[in-house]
Amino acid sequence: MTELIRASGATDFEEIAAFQRRAFGHEWLKSERHRLQRPEYYRWKYSPPAGSAWLVFVRSGQELVAMLAAVPFEQAAGQGGSTTWQICDIATDPRFRRRGLFARCLAALAEAVPTDVTFCFPNKQSRAGLIKAGYAVSSTLRLRGGPILGLAMRQMNDARASSIDAVECGSAFQIDPRRHGSIRRSPEFLRWRYGAHPFNSYLAVTTSHTGSIIRRLFSGRVALVLETWGGSDEERRAGRDAARRWAKGAGCMALLWAQDPLAAAQAGRTRLDAWQRPWDILCYARSNSQPSPRGTTERLHVHLGDWDAV
Numbered sequence: 001m002t003e004l005i006r007a008s009g010a011t012d013f014e015e016i017a018a019f020q021r022r023a024f025g026h027e028w029l030k031s032e033r034h035r036l037q038r039p040e041y042y043r044w045k046y047s048p049p050a051g052s053a054w055l056v057f058v059r060s061g062q063e064l065v066a067m068l069a070a071v072p073f074e075q076a077a078g079q080g081g082s083t084t085w086q087i088c089d090i091a092t093d094p095r096f097r098r099r100g101l102f103a104r105c106l107a108a109l110a111e112a113v114p115t116d117v118t119f120c121f122p123n124k125q126s127r128a129g130l131i132k133a134g135y136a137v138s139s140t141l142r143l144r145g146g147p148i149l150g151l152a153m154r155q156m157n158d159a160r161a162s163s164i165d166a167v168e169c170g171s172a173f174q175i176d177p178r179r180h181g182s183i184r185r186s187p188e189f190l191r192w193r194y195g196a197h198p199f200n201s202y203l204a205v206t207t208s209h210t211g212s213i214i215r216r217l218f219s220g221r222v223a224l225v226l227e228t229w230g231g232s233d234e235e236r237r238a239g240r241d242a243a244r245r246w247a248k249g250a251g252c253m254a255l256l257w258a259q260d261p262l263a264a265a266q267a268g269r270t271r272l273d274a275w276q277r278p279w280d281i282l283c284y285a286r287s288n289s290q291p292s293p294r295g296t297t298e299r300l301h302v303h304l305g306d307w308d309a310v
């Protein structure tokens with residue numbers, strides 16, 4: 001039996017968390033995911049400001065055996081201002097795989113949101129299923145990183161770091177609306193995204209025209225830049241430099257960020273102090289109303305950090 005519902009207070013988040021843990025299993029390398037697979041996380045994630053998530057469940061009797069979620073975001077005005085949906089938490093119980101249940105979930109979702117763009121950052125297991133359902137690669141991101149050279153020590157520096165201040169970030173993103181990327185950064189969105197996460201804390205490092213949002217990983221040794229804002233490429237680079245200075249002052253040993261390799265090449269950015277990790281993160285997208293969503297999803301990647309899936 002396939003169920004298509006909107007997440008609500010009546011949703012059984014305990015059941016979802018238990019199912020996700022069962023379906024994904026536990027690998028040491030993926031301990032970050034395991035840490036998040038708790039009811040509070042899904043309760044938060046399925047209620048962004050743009051509305052509640054669509055949930056597709058397949059049951060065998062009463063038992064949940066497959067599911068996926070689609071979380072809505074408001075597109076920036078330049079992108080049409082409509083809703084776009086990130087598909088996530090794709091999972092089938094190991095005993096029920098290769099029977100078409102993922103395909104069935106995707107078909108049910110396509111009925112719920114027939115004209116909107118849907119996108120996903122799939123792992124290798126789900127890519128073939130997405131392609132069969134009409135998805136295509138819309139953009140590629142490369143995880144990049146660099147060591148923080150010099151003696152890392154806890155010190156004050158000129159980049160101001162504070163707990164996230166959603167209002168402050170809201171005004172920072174208004175510097176240039178084109179820098180919103182595909183998702184509108186309303187104050188409500190920023191408050192939900194960075195202020196209301198049940199398990200992660202984020203920092204905004206700001207300078208006068210630019211800044212970055214950062215999370216610390218691996219007991220604070222690594223700083224991950226989730227997004228940077230500014231009115232020009234130079235300002236965005238300055239935002240990342242501010243993040244680097246902050247991370248150095250905070251005793252971090254490395255900085256990580258995700259970047260579209262095509263956009264970086266066009267901007268002539270090849271920094272010698274950056275490592276390029278071999279992991280490309282692919283964004284798959286599909287739209288029933290437009291010929292191809294290619295390009296429109298190029299800057300959806302900040303949502304990668306939503307699930308902190310790096």
Ligand SMILES: CC(C)(COP(=O)(O)OP(=O)(O)OC[C@H]1O[C@@H](n2cnc3c(N)ncnc32)[C@H](O)[C@@H]1OP(=O)(O)O)[C@@H](O)C(=O)NCCC(=O)NCCS
Binds near residue numbers: 023066092122126129
């Ligand atoms: C990914 C996953 C949800 C697929 O679920 P499923 O119900 O087995 O998928 P389906 O039976 O609907 O398969 C759809 C298509 O995907 C492809 N596919 C599914 N599993 C595959 C596998 N192990 N290897 C290669 N192709 C596969 C096939 O093309 C299949 O179509 P076909 O059976 O007609 O050949 C499931 O393997 C899973 O839960 N994996 C662990 C959790 C996970 O990694 N989720 C993805 C997060 S992005």
